[in-house]
Structures are given as structure tokens and as C-alpha cells.
Amino acid sequence: MHDLLPLIPGYLQDVVDSIKFFMPEIYLAVLFIVVLLTDLLFGKNARQLVKIIACAGMFLVIVKDLEQISLLLVNGQTKAHFFFNNMVLLTRTGINFKFAVDVLAFILLIYFDWDNNLAKHRKGLSDLYSIVIASLTGLHLMVMAVNLLSIYLSIEMVSIASYLLVAYRSENSFSTEAGLKYVLFGAAASAIMLYGISLLYVYTGSLNLFGGNLVQGLTQVNHLPVAFALVLVLAGIGFKLSFVPMHFWVPDVYEGASTPVTAYLSTLPKVAGFALLINFLTPFIFFTRWNSFDFHLFLSIVGIITIIAGNFAALLQTNVKRMLAYSSIGHTGFALMAIVTFNSQGISALTYYLLVYGIANIGALTLASYFTNVTGAEDVEGYKGFGFKYPVASICFVIILISLTGLPVTAGFTGKLFVFSAVYGVYQQNHDIWLLLFMVAGALATVVSLFYYIKIPLYLFVKRNENAGESVSGSYNLIILSIILSLLILVFGIFPDLLLRYL
């Protein structure tokens, strides 16, 4: 104990110095407490108040994110910065990812109580807001974590919040089942990951990805156990990204959870998970003598299988949420393609792709909420003939689905284009057959995905429904939100440089 005493001032100084790099997260923590207290003090009457506080707080957090950009500037150059004793790393890419996560979270916070099924919850939604904000702290940490310990902690933080969210609506057995399934799967996945982490620690005696001798040490160990341990860790991350074969929970959970929660699950943890994957892979990729495990090959194969499995499984679905669940698996595969490039262009393409995917997916689920609100339909077949009755919502739906398919002139198309050109650029240099197969699979997936996405416009507009019931006018809130999201998609589709310039 006495040996450590002289080190304490140094550590304390490190913590104090680190705080200025940690402002968004501190704001989030404060916001969490404020939301929690408001809920306790004002009780159920404070639904709108809690929402307003949460949204305003998120806005502040986004501003703080952007302020961090100048913090990283050293002599006009953006430098990465380690802090909290090398536990976390703040990079420009990380800020972009945090920004993406926070913007999407902001949209989600606005949207939560507009879903009738969720708003009917007898305990109110105030708890939901505090859970989401707590999970955002975890997501921020996921984006920045570079120590195996902090990686594990941040993932757990997000997971526990997600378990709560999925089980938030448990009025029917299907939702309960989904919640339980998710917890069990999640627990198993994190146990597997922890096992992998402990193996890595045993081999090298270090947990620090950058610095330390983790990567160096691993090259001196037999390749097979190293590969085994790394695959276990990747499986844990894969649970969050939902790539094949860690995707089995996705359809049931997405279908069982209430729609806004599905929107949360299908976007935020996924975006943060990709940031985490980048951080995790970087030291291995840039270590020139790394020879024991081919991440390139592994991720390519996983990605191709994910694209194919996700898209083809989506073909068979009729439940809108379940279909979007499978398609989000397909999108994960596509985003993995951008990861495999391992260059700055690929990463900025990935950020763009994920942000646009997030906006479109939230938009699609917003509209699914809307149609459930007004018609009670959850299946595509229930949408029959409603296109003419709710023209604005239906047209927005078409735009959003077109973006998810990746056709011009939507942002989904430009995202796809950037990913393809990043991959092509790498292919041109190394002529790796896997990259080519990846691109072919991605192109084929577009055709396949059109087939199931177009089902929704098909039922909305093309199929006739003679005995469509009385038209119920739904809330305008959801429509306005979806109009804004579709406009965003179109604007970014026509002028992608508005966004990409900053990524």
C-alpha cells in the first residue's frame, strides 16, 4: 500500500486533467440525475416536463460533443487523446460517432411518447427517459473505450439498460418472452466475451489495447488459442452489432419490444458497437508484425454471410417490425464491408452510412408506430389500401424505404455509393477476391431488399381494399417527425457533402 502512495498525486492529476475531455459524459450523468429527480418530485403529472428536460439536455450534450472538436486540435491538427489512465481514447472519429448517437437519441426521445402502445403504459414513461439517458453514457463510453476492461464495462452498461427497455412493456406474453430471451442471450454473450477477455489477459498480462504489450504479447503465443480468444471477444461485440451468427435474438426481440424501443435497439447500440469495433481492431491492424489471426478474412466472411442471411430471411416476413429486424441484420453486414477497408475513407463512409441508416430506420419505425396507432395493423397485409387514406405518411414511408433500399436520390444511395467506392479503392490496390465478393453480395442484396421493402408501398398503394374502415385521424406529431426525417434523407441524398464534409 505504501509503495503506491507516491503515485496517487499523479493519478489524481491525470483524473483532473481528463475531466475537460469528459464533459459530454458528465452532462449526461447530470441530466440522468435531473430527469430522475424530476420524475420523483413531480410524479406522473410531469410527463411532458420530463420529456422537455430530457430533450433540452440532449441538445446541450450535442453542443458539448461539437465543442470537443476544437479540444482535439493541437497546432491546427486533430490529435487523438488518451485519458483516465489510458482507459478511454477520444478521437475525431469518436466524436463523429458520439454526435451520430446523440442526434439519433434526440430524435428518439422526441418520438417515445407518441407511440400509443408505449404511452399507455401505466407507470408512465419517465423511467424510460432516465434509462435511455443512462444508456447513452454507456454508449459514449463504448465509443471511446480502449481498455478491455472499459470495453466490457461500457457494453454491460448499455446491455442492462437495453434489457430494461425491452421488458418495459410486458403486458403480453410475447413481449415478456422477448424480454427474457434478450436477457438470457445478452448474459450468455457477455459471459463469452468476458471469457475471451480473461484469456487475452492470461496470455499477455495486459488489458490495454494501445500501449502495453497486449498486441505484441499475443504474437508470441500459439496462434490457435489467440484466435479462439479473439473470436470470443468479437462474438461479444457481435451481439451488439447483431451479425451472423450472433443475430438469433434480433427478430423476436424487435418484434416483441414496443416500436420506439425497437427503433432504439436497431440504431444506437449498433452505431456505438461499430465505433467500438474500430477501436478494438485498430491496434491489431496497424501492428505490422501481426500474423496470428486474419481479421480481414474473418470479417469478410461474416459480413457476406450476414448480408445474405439478413436479406433473404427478410423476404419471408410479413410483420413490419420483424422485416425491419432482418433488414437491419443485412445493413450490419453492409456496414462491415466499410470496416474491412480499414482506412480513413472507409471509416467516414461508415459513419455516414450508419447515420443515414439510423435516420431512415427510426423514420420507418415511426411510421410503423403511426400506422399501428391509426389502424391497429402490425402486419403488412393490414396496410392494404391505406395509402390513399393517409397519403402524406405513405409517401414519407416510400421515401424512407427507398433510402433503406439504397436507390437515388436518397441519402441511402449516397451512403451505399461511398461504401462501395471506399471498398473499390482498396480492391484496386490489393485485388483481394473477398472484397469483390463482398461488393457483389452487397449489390445483389439491394435487389433482394427491394423485393421486401417494396411490399409496404405495394400494400399501401397498389393493393385495393374495398372495405377499408372509417379513417381515424392519427396524431400529427408522428407525421411531422416523419416528414422532417424524409426531407433530411432527400437533402442528404442530393447534397451529401453537407454532411460528409465533416466526417
Add this chain to the structure above:
Amino acid sequence: MVLPSSLRASFKYITLLATIVQLCISVWMYLNFKTGAAYGGINVENQFQFVQKLPWINLNLGALGKMQVDYFVGIDGISITLLVMTSLVMVIAALASWEIKSNLKGFFALFLLLDMALIGVFCALDFFLFYIFYELMLLPLYFLIGMWGGARREYAAIKFFLYTLFGSVFMLLVMIGLYLSVTDPATGNHTFNMVQMMNPANYAPGSVFSTLSHQTIFGFPARTVGFIVLFIAFAIKVPVVPLHTWLPDAHVEAPTPVSIILAGILLKIGGYGIIRICIGIFPDVAASGAFWLGLLGIISIIYGALNALAQRDFKRIIAYSSVSQMGFVLLGIASQTTEGISGAVFQMVSHGFLATMLFFLVGVVYNRVHDRDIYNFRGLGSLMPKYMVFIMIAFFASLGLPGFSAFIAEAFSLAGAFKSEAVNGLVPQWMAAVGAIGILFSACYFLWTLQRMFFGSLSLKGGEIWKIAMTDLNTREMITLIPLALTVLVLGLMPSLVFDKINDSVLALVSFTKNFVH
């Protein structure tokens, strides 16, 4: 879309006005279009006319330099004639839209969106822009067929959409490959500019599609793969047998104005794409693969004609005759002779008008009695004399009677194919001979239809009700048909109207490709 429903009746007039204005603009462009060797276009950027070039997307991509996408439009001889044809056909299609009764706002909004995309495709000189317009056509067409179509409209619409998208997503991959292979000599950036893509010197050494480095994809030469992928994308549009199966379904199920657009304009985009992009960017592969292009062309001619003979649905006959006639375009292109390519372009223009006329005529009968089965009609000639006059004009023009445009077009395509063996040895002479047999077949099905439906004593399946319903052409229909019939006749008598404008571009193209024929 912003117009309130109270203006319901005015949508069609607004649309019609928009298309007429567009026609006037294109005619003005046609009249002001300069000809001469200095305006050949094709592979020389400053020989294009009415050029508009605005920077659109400019991204700094770090290591890979800047991404450069321009809003770059311009026309040369090949585009101008197709442009005039397109705008005239759009006017006709707008007139044919009078039959649409439900949901007018949606219909005309989609119609105008489609119109924009079509014109855009023929003008775009930036591959990215071309691709955007190319894809932008799909969605309006899907809804136009799917919402206002016939009984099996859902099936037809999705089949059309999937077929075309299948071709175009792979086109996207080739497009990105070309983009990363080509650098703009002026700025040093990669570029989507099609004109720059045609110059082999602009390809970066070692890039995938470089002419010198002979890269391979899956063990095949990269440029061959690129050509084939682009060709398949456009061949689906043309359509070339065996990629044609969407066409009969889509044409039959679509409402008349959409059938007109499909047959009149959409098929031409395929042919235009093959000339401008496949031949222009991959002339070396086009030369070595010319035999196969020609072969596919004559297969389309014969197979389409035989299929048309076997149909009993009036609209299906015309749909298959389109397949057959577009085969001549491919045959002409394959020959890569001046005559052949001129013939191909001329055939596209001529078929644009003829197909429009034929589908409009089918629409006339279908609107009156909602039936198209040839066996259900007999002796219409006595009941609808004016109608029969136009049917005869359209049929005889289509089967290549001298004096009409199709005769010139087919004659030139075949002449090109005959000459090819002597000039550049790309297409053997027997192909031209087989193509000529196709004309014979087309005479068979057109004359048989004419005889079955219009000659003989009057006998209709629907009896008296049909007899009352089958009124002769009204004024709107006459206004629509007369200009078409006149155009077809005038083009047949004075083919120079088209040839003068396209000649310089065709010569430029032929002399450009000649370098690649060994």
C-alpha cells in the same frame, strides 16, 4: 402535388402544357443544332452543344483525392433526335392520359417526375448523373404500372422493377470502378465525366479498367467484365432476348400512356446506353464482342417475331413486335459501320413514333370495350373507317413498307450489317440475311392481325352493346394520331431530317471505334 383537389380537372391540362412547352424547347434546340465536323461530339467534350456544367458534389476524400461529380449535361447528334422524339411522345402520352380516371393528382405528379428523368437520361454526360436519372425512372414507373395497370399489375410492376434494378446495381459497381480508374487531366481528380472515360489516356496506370494493365476479375479480363455488366443492364432495357420477359407483362398490364412511354422511350434508353456508354467507353471490347452482339440482335428479331405470331392479345403482339424491331437496333450497332449506327439511331426514332402510335391505337379499342382479344373482333373496318386508316398506316409503316420511316431504318441497319464484313469484319453477312427474314415475319403477323380484325363481315363478341360502344375516333384521338402518322411518313420520305443531325456524331463515333478494330 401542391395543387388542391378542386383543380382536379386542370391537372391534365397543366401536364399537357408542360409537355408541349418541352416539345417546343426541344424543337428549338433541334433547329438551332449546329452540324458539321466540328460538332461531332461523342468523345470530344467541347463539341457538345447546349452544355451546362455546374459542380455538384465536391468532396475531399483525403488519400483518394477529391470526389468530383458535376451536373454536366449536353447533347450531340445522337441525343438531339432522341430528345425531340421523347418530347413528342410525352405530349402524346399526356393526351392518352385522358383515359385515367382515378387519383389524377398522383398520376400526373409521377408522370412529370418520369418525364424529367427521361429527358435527364438523354442529356446527362456525367455517369453519376446518368445513373441517378436512370434509377429515378424506376419508381414512378413502378407506381404508374402498379396503381393504374390491368389485372396482373402487381406482378408486372415488380417484375419490371426487379429486372431493371438487377441490371443497374451491377452497373453501379462498374461505374465506381470506372470512376476510380479515370482521372480528369485538367484537375487530376477522379471523375465521373463520361467524355473523359472515353479517352484511354485518362486511365490511371494499374487501375482496374486501364486499357494497358490487363487486370482480371474472377479470372476474366476486367474490361470485358465491365462491358458485359453494362451491356446486360442496357440489354434488359432494350430488351434483348433472353432478358426480355418483363416486357410483355409490363406492356400489357400498363395503362395506355405508360405503355406508350415504355415502348416509345424507355426501350430507346437501352439502345442509347449501348451506343453512348458500352461502345463509347469500351470500344475495344465492343469490337471483339461484335459478333455476339449481332447474334443477340438477330435472335431478338426472329424470336420476337415468332412470338408475336403466336399471340392473340392485340397488345402482346405489339409488345413482341417491339422486341423484334429493337433487334435491328442491336444489329446495326454491332456492325459499327456508319450505315449500321445511323440505321440503329433512325430505327430508335422511328420505332419511338410507331410504337407510340400502335399502343395508342390499341388503347382506343380497349377503352371502348375493355377487351383486346383479336378473336373477339371481326370486320371492324366497316364500323370504324377512320380508325382503320390509321391502323393501316401504322401496320404498313411498321412492317417496313417503302415510304415510311421503318423502311429506311431497317434498310440502313441491314446495309450496315452487310457492309460490315467488308469494312471491319465484325458481323458476318448471313446475319443481315437472317435479319431480313425477320421483316418477312413481321409482315405475317401484322397482315394476319389486320385481316382477322378489320376485314370480313362485322362480328363482335359483345354483340350489340359492343357495336354501340365502338364509336369511331373522336377529335382528341385524331389530333393525337395525325401528327404521328405525318411524322412517320415525313421521316420516310425525308430521312435527311434525322440523318443530317446525327451524321457528324455517327462519323465521329465510327472513326473513334475504328482505332480499336484490328
